[in-house]
Amino acid sequence: MRTEEVIEILSQNVFLHMDMIDSLQKGMADILSASEQGVLLYNRPGECYMISSEHESEADKLIDLITAADVITVHQDFYREKLQNKFALKQRMDCLHALYLSKQLLVLSSDIEIRQLDSSHIPVIVTHYKQIPDETYIRNRMQGGMYGAFYDSQLAGFIGTHAEGSMGMLVVLPEFRRRGIATALESYMINRVLAQGFIPYAQITLENTASLALQQKLNLTLSQQVITWLY
Numbered sequence: 001m002r003t004e005e006v007i008e009i010l011s012q013n014v015f016l017h018m019d020m021i022d023s024l025q026k027g028m029a030d031i032l033s034a035s036e037q038g039v040l041l042y043n044r045p046g047e048c049y050m051i052s053s054e055h056e057s058e059a060d061k062l063i064d065l066i067t068a069a070d071v072i073t074v075h076q077d078f079y080r081e082k083l084q085n086k087f088a089l090k091q092r093m094d095c096l097h098a099l100y101l102s103k104q105l106l107v108l109s110s111d112i113e114i115r116q117l118d119s120s121h122i123p124v125i126v127t128h129y130k131q132i133p134d135e136t137y138i139r140n141r142m143q144g145g146m147y148g149a150f151y152d153s154q155l156a157g158f159i160g161t162h163a164e165g166s167m168g169m170l171v172v173l174p175e176f177r178r179r180g181i182a183t184a185l186e187s188y189m190i191n192r193v194l195a196q197g198f199i200p201y202a203q204i205t206l207e208n209t210a211s212l213a214l215q216q217k218l219n220l221t222l223s224q225q226v227i228t229w230l231y
Contacts (some may be wrong), residue, residue, distance in 0.1 A: 040066070097203060107187070141161065170185055
């Protein structure tokens with residue numbers, strides 16, 4: 001099945017499948033199986049499988065195609081436990097997709113300078129980015145483009161994109177919070193993604209109430225269904 005046809009199938013529920021659609025649009029995913037009943041992708045940069053099916057028999061077939069996996073994104077919950085047991089995936093992270101569907105660029109604050117970071121900033125990123133405190137991962141994401149907000153010439157926060165393609169890694173250093181820096185950083189990244197011709201999207205964990213509020217403030221629309229990372 002051609003990539004355009006798979007995207008059309010997934011686009012029947014854009015909010016649920018934005019990660020899979022984006023992976024295909026950017027040429028980052030291999031189509032392992034695709035039909036109206038279900039889709040299985042492998043995102044190469046993220047080294048993760050992406051699976052979606054509303055049908056138990058089709059989901060079983062897709063799962064059988066995976067021989068080994070360290071990371072899987074699951075778009076329906078009913079087969080999650082089967083994947084966890086088959087591949088001994090002990091950890092899970094539940095997220096909502098946040099999509100910026102407007103074509104309108106966001107206005108950036110003139111008080112906050114934003115510029116691309118380089119390897120000299122890796123130590124401070126590793127120190128403050130707690131979700132994946134891995135220097136190799138940070139170094140790889142630096143190659144994909146990470147950006148910092150500078151307040152009075154000091155690095156106040158940073159943002160990037162995850163390996164699979166979503167906006168993220170947004171951190172504001174404690175001493176610079178409540179100054180609009182998170183808003184400035186995400187607005188900047190949204191504008192960059194729009195300029196590249198893609199839909200800006202992020203994956204927000206359910207317990208991250210501050211980030212969920214930020215998405216709504218910036219007029220991103222949250223998905224109703226949960227996307228689960230297994231690892």
